[in-house]
Each structure stands twice: as C-alpha cells, then as structure tokens.
Amino acid sequence: MTQSPYVLVLFYSRHGSVSEMAKHIARGINKVNGMEAMIRQVPDVSDTTKMASPALPENGSPYCTLEELAGCSGLAIGSPSYFGSMAAPLKHFIDQTSTLWMTGQLIDKPACGFTSASTMHGGQEQCIHSMMTPLLHHGMLWLGLPYKNKELISTQSGGTPYGASHLANSTYEISLTSDEKVLCEAQGKRLAETALKLKK
Template sequence: MPQTPYVLVLFYSRHGSVSEMAKHIARGINKIGNVEAKIRQVPDVSDTTKVASPALPEDGAPYCTLEELADCSGLAIGSPSYFGSMAAPLKHFIDQTSTLWLTGQLIDKPACGFTSASTMHGGQEQCLHSMMTPLLHHGMIWLGLPYKNKELISTTAGGTPYGASHLANSTSESSLTEDEKALCEAQGKRIAEMVVKLKK
C-alpha cells in the first residue's frame, strides 16, 4: 500500500512559540485530503556544534532524520528569528543536507516558512528569507501567504506575505493571536493543496 504523501513540518523552538505555530500549520495541512502533516524538530547544538541534546527529545515532536526530509512531498520550516536569521540548530541541520542537494531529492517540492520574534521589527521577514535561500538552492518552490488571507491586513501582531509569523510580547510568550492562528492554518492548507496539485 503506497504511503500517504506528507508535508514535513520541521522546526526549532526555544521558548514554545514556534512549536505552537507548527501545530496550527499541521492543522491546516490535515484539513486537505490525500496529504498529512509530519511534525519534527531539530536538537540543540553546543558551542562546538556537537549535539547537545539526548538522542530522543524529552517532550514534543521527534527529531527529524534526513530520510524524512528526503521523502517528504512538501516542507514547512520554522525558527525563531535570531538577529534576523534562523536559529543555529536549524541551520546546522540544513547544512547536513548536501547529499540531498547532490541527488536533487527536494527539487520541485513546495516549501514555506514560519517564524517568531519578541519585537515588532525583530527580523521576522529577514528570518524567513534566511530559511528560503537554502531551499531555493535545493530547487524547492517557495510559497508565501497571499493577501486573500484578510488576516494579513487586519493583524496587529504577526503575519507576512513571505510566511506566517508570531509577535511574542516576551521570550516566554507562546500564545498566538486569532489572526496568527488563522494565518498558520492558511499556510498549512496552501502547501498541502500545492502538494496535491503537484502529485496529479
């Protein structure tokens, strides 16, 4: 029996905001038939880039493998914005994907991004660009959020045309606004719909 196509929801979350966003993106993915969400995270790394986490996470989603990335039909990638860029643990994981690049295993698969920062101008859009760049090198198709999603206009917190975002009022704030939740779900639905279209 063939495996159901899945969108890999891959993220790093330090204080919980990005993890919460991943759940809403997965909810949007799962609203579309013939495709499912697979939520995975990446482990912390130490200052010397050795894995600083146990082989299995203490809680939350399992750690991602390169095989799961290679076999996905779409990718939603998320990170907190650190000085306008993705977090080092996520970049460390992406830097290990050279074999997938050499073999073209991600070419023509849709991808999107999501992020969180604790200030209004905390580099959310630049962080999305930092995640977009290596995926374009892999030949993936980047999907933003179109303005048909009215929450992009009404939001007073997160939300960008480049991808879903969250404005955390403090580093420990992980609750999303209703607009942010809606945009995350819209992001999930859009990538799942594209996976179905591309599979035809």
C-alpha cells in the same frame, strides 16, 4: 506498508512559540484530503556545534531524519528569529543535507517558512528569507501568504506575505492571536494543496 503522502513541518523552538505555530500549520495541512502533516523538530547544538540534546527528545515532536526530509511532498520550515536569521540548530540540520542536494531529492517540491520574535521589528521577514535561501538551492518552490488572507491586513501582531509569523509579548509568551492562528492554518492548507497538485 507504504507511507501516505505527507508535508513535513520542520522546526526549532527554544521557548515554545514556534512549536505552537507548527501545530496550527499542521492543522491546515490536515484539512487537505490526500495529504497529512508530519511534525518534526531539530535538536539543540552546543557552542562547538556538537549535538547538545539527547538522542530522543524528552518532550514534543521527534527529531527529523534526512530520510523524512527526502520523502516529504512539501516542507514548512520554522525558526525563532535570531538577529534576522534562523537559529543555529536549524541551520546545522540544513547544512547536513548535501546528499539530498546532490541527488535532487527536493527539486520541485513546495516549501514555506514561519517564525517568531519578541519585538515588532525583530527580523521576522529576514529570518524567513534566511530559511528560503538554502531551499531555493535545493530547487524547492517557495510559497508565501497571499493577501486573499484578510488577516494579513487586519493583524496587529504577526503575519507577513513572506510566511506566517508570531509576535511574542515576551520571550516566554507562546499564545498566538486569532489572526496568527488563522494565517498559520492558511499557510499549511495552501502548502498541502500545492503539494497535492504537484504530485499529480
């Protein structure tokens, strides 16, 4: 059976807010006929960079494989912002993608980023930049969030033109504001629409 075209929503989430964002991005993707969302996470790594999680996650989305990344029509990539950069587990996964780079399997596919931090100036935009850089090396096409999404102007929480973001009131706060939800869905929808156009 042939796999339907899909947009991969790939993320690492420690306390749940990035996982929650991934669900809303997937909702936006699934609004586009002819494209579906595939949600995947990456496992934790230990301080010696060995996988520190079980082979299968105890809850949430399955772990991503390189085959699932290679087969996607588009990619939404998400991470908490750690000092203005993506989390180590996500970077560790990306560092394993050299074979995809050498064979050009992600070239000309659209991508976007999303992030969460617990302070207003927690490096959200820089974190998105850190996820964008390796994907540009892969030849992917980066999509931000245009200001036609009026929530970018009205938001008192997360949201950037570089990609969707969430401002958590505390480390363990995972509920998104209505503006953040709308922006996540808008980003997913735009990504799926672009992926569909590029497949034609």
